[in-house]
Amino acid sequence: MEQLALALWASVCGYQDIKRLRVSNWLILGGFLISFVYLYVKESSLTGATVNMAMTALFIGVCLSLPGYLLGRLGAAxxxxxAALGLASDPLTVLYSLAFGCLLCIALFILVKLFKRSVEKSAMNEEVRLRRAPSKNKSFPFIFAMGAGLLAHLIINKII
Structure with missing residues (x-):
């Protein structure tokens, strides 16, 4: 049941990231606080990990994302x-959701490149081509990709 709540929270964050290209601080920090309170009261994370494993996952999540933020590739959200995902889960869940999220980003990047190439090769006029081409100033919703990675990890973990 706790994993379902974690999956629901990740889905809401991903949906909000797709719709607005940003995620509310209330949503992320609310998940962080709920995870912290749950960890303090139950002495285990939402995925059943110990307190030490949850703190390790928090540390891994921050250490893996902070360089991207400092280089301007990732947002603060x-x-x-x-960090909230790490506190709510275990190190493997953080690593797998990040890995699956990166694979999804690579797949979508390839699809966008193929789409751009097919649009450029077609005989459409300039106005239609510019309207259909992906925008260059919008960032990719990475929280959506990490949420999809988390859902993939939870599904694979339950099936195996």
Whole structure:
């Protein structure tokens, strides 16, 4: 049941990231506080990990996302999301959701490149081509990708 709550929280964060290209601080910090209170009261994370494993996952999440934030590749919400995910889960869940999220980003990047190439090769006029091409000033919703990675990890973990 706790994993379902974690999956629901990640889905809401991903949905909000797709719709607005930003995630509310209340949503992320609310998840962080709920995870912290749950960890303090139950002495285990939402995925059943011990307190030490949850703190290790928090540390891993921050250490893996902070360099991307400092280089300007990730937003502050991505760092906070991974910290909250680490507190709510275990190190493997953080690593798998980040890995699956990166694989999803690579797949979507390839699809966008193929789409751009097919749009450029077609005989459409300039106005239609510019309207259909992906925007260059919008960032990719990485929290959506990490949420999809978390859902994939939870599904694979339950099936195996």
């Amino acid at each position: 991505d760092v906070k999301y991974l």
